[in-house]
Amino acid sequence: MTNELSMKNITKNFGSFQALNKVDFTVQKGEIHALLGANGAGKSTLMKILCGAYDEYEGKIYKDGGEISISSPKEAKSHGIGIVHQEVDVALIPSLSVAENIVLDVQASNKSKAFVNWKSIYKKAEEALSLLGSSLSVKKNVVDLTLSEKQQVLIARAIVQNVDYLILDEPTAPLSVEETKQLFSVMRELKKSGVGIIYISHRLQEVVDICDRLTVLKDGRYVATKETSHTSIENVITLMLGTSSVKQWVKKSVEVxxxxxxxxxxxxxxxxxxxxxxxxxxxxxxxxxxxxxxxxxxxxxxxxxxxxxxxxxxxxxxxxxxxxxxxxxxxxxLSLVPEERRKEGIFVHESIADNLVLPSLSRFTNYSFLKRGKIKEKAQKTTGQVGVKSHSIEQSVGTLSGGNQQKVAIGKWLVTDxxxxxxxxxxxxxDVGSKREIFDLITNLVSQQxxxxxxxxxxxxxxxxxxxxxxxxxxxxxxxxxxxxxxxxxxxxxxxxxxxx
Missing domain, CATH: 3.40.50.300 (P-loop containing nucleotide triphosphate hydrolases)
Structure with missing residues (x-):
């Protein structure tokens, strides 16, 4: 019997777009295996298939030599496959204790017991944490934990579920240097206990330091699998990028x-x-x-x-x-177009016009009354400048495409000058078309010094x-x-x- 989890000829389409094309990937028990690739390579799609987030795909998945079926997260867990997502807070309930969060899934699936056995819960949580070498108090509330401690809780939850294979998605992204060292210590303990770890990261030095092997994807295709002891960061980058790509857009020269x-x-x-x-x-x-x-x-x-x-x-x-x-x-x-535009850059339920003038509202009021005529005039001019495609400036921003929402988020700073x-x-x-328009907007901005x-x-x-x-x-x-x-x-x-x- 082979002690490995293997994905063979995995293909996944989203409409006419092919995200994965006959991809192979294998991780062994007791191994830390990196899954690498540039943005859009297909890493996330492949792992979503493995943890049951996508149920429609072509190809086969094998565990310990036998074919298995995965069409839901519950089914993935039943096969001993767990995942710790990058956004740790989303997976935890902050008002509950460490112990409660660790046994959450197990307790929820245990319908035979009407009463909670707290002694058993605390013991189970402590045993899971001790396997990680963690001294975290199981009675402490999650809201009071650091990011690395929250990750320990999620990994301990996976241990309680008896995972054989654990996916770690960009686990060090939010961590400090010391917290990263602590996580690596936890990973080594899991490896010793026979757990196979799939490690997704852009930090190639960390991959070389902690992983046994690495697999590279590019444009939805399998490229290569290498032992980290026999490769270098430069070689990995070459595998990830392939031939040098051509710049798709070049900024016009502007006098500095x-x-x-x-x-x-x-x-x-x-x-x-x-x-x-x-x-x-x-x-x-x-x-x-x-x-x-x-x-x-x-x-x-x-x-x-x-x-x-x-x-x-x-x-x-x-x-x-x-x-x-x-x-x-x-x-x-000074102005900011934030990464999370729907949360921080725009008011999705308000109109295009109101979003555009909001940071400059004092210029459009007269003794606390809004100058609607001036707002309309300015909004129409600005939507023309940034190329917002809409039925009307009174249209709700939330109904626009992502590209047009971003143009509104940029446009309001044109109003503030x-x-x-x-x-x-x-x-x-x-989308690609809106990207080009955003680049053109940036060129226009710098041309105005x-x-x-x-x-x-x-x-x-x-x-x-x-x-x-x-x-x-x-x-x-x-x-x-x-x-x-x-x-x-x-x-x-x-x-x-x-x-x-």
Whole structure:
């Protein structure tokens, strides 16, 4: 009998789009096996099939030599397959204790007992945590835990469910260096006990450090499986990228002027360390980094959405106060297009017109009365500038496509006439056509001598749009690249930990 979990010829289509094309993947018991690939390679789709999130696919799955069927999360668990998602908070109930969260699924499925045996629950939870080498109190509420402790709870939950194979999806993305070391210690304990671990990560140095083997996917296809002891980060990057890809969009040349934004030694406890960079008039400055590198925290810190920020920020020579509310930074000429636009960038239930003028509302009021005529005029002009496609400016933003929602999120800062615009993953969930229009908008902004900070993990976009690129890793800027120096290979290398400190 073979002690392995194997996926053979897995194919998955979403309409006419083929996400996976005859992919093979095998993980052995007692092995830590990395699943790698650039964005859109098919990693998430493959793992969703394995954990039962997708029930329609072609191909076969085998466990210990025998074919198994997986068409639901419950069925995956019955075969000893568990997953710890990146968003740990979503999978936990904060008001319940560590023990309750650990045995949650087991207790819910145990319908034969009318009463809760707390002694048994605490014992089971303690045994699971002890296998991880954790001294976490089982009576502590989850709301009071750190991120790494929450991950321990989820892994302990998987142990209670008697998993043979555990999927860890970007587990170190939100963790500090010490928390990452703690997680690796837990993973090694699981490996010793015979659990097979599938490790999904963009941090290639970590993959080399902790994993036994790695498998690379590219564009929905299997590329190769390698032993980490016989490969290097450079080789992995070559496998992930294949032949050099062509830049699909290149920013038009714009004359660069005086310095607009100067950031020096910006720090946020546990998240950012000694960040320094500058942006000039007419310049797009890229911030490259993977999930958890600190890009979002940097943008939020500059816009007043994080507290306990230290350092120095100057805008057009004026020193800005730190840890103020966003309206202070808006008034100074700074704006943010956030990654989570539906949560933080727009009001989905309000009209296009109201969304566009909201940050500048004082300009459209007269003794507390709204100047509806001026609002309509400005909204119509701005929707034309940013190319919002809608039936009317009174249409609810929530009914627009992702690309048009993003245009509204950008358009409101055209109304405020900001000097520097911070873009955090601006093309997330946006179609190809809208991406091009967003790039054109950015070119238009810098042609007006605005400054743009473009933070993303989409490296091809940076190669096309940015004049200079700063690379972030673990909350620090580890490299600066000019437009001539920057390549996909270099960005992958540095963002994966090729340079530290």
């Amino acid at each position: 002027g005086n310095e607009l934004l100067h950031v020096e030694a910006l720090s946020l406890p546990g998240r950012l360390s000694n960040i320094s960079f500058h942006v000039k008039e007419g310049e797009v400055v890229g911030i490259a980094g993977l999930v958890g590198a600190g890009k979002t925290e940097l943008c939020r810190s500059l816009f007043g959405l994080e507290q306990y920020v230290s350092g120095s920020v100057r805008l057009k020579g004026k020193k800005l106060k730190l840890n103020k509310q966003p309206y202070y930074y808006i008034a100074q000429g 900001s000097d520097v615009l911070l873009f955090d993953e601006p093309t997330k969930g946006v 605005k400054g743009v900070v473009y933070a993303t993990c989409e490296f091809e976009e940076l190669l096309g749009v940015a004049d200079r690129i700063y690379v972030m890793y673990n909350g620090k800027i580890v490299k600066e690249l000019s437009k001539k120096e920057a390549t996909s290979e270099k960005l992958f290398y540095y963002t994966a930990g090729g340079v530290k400190g």
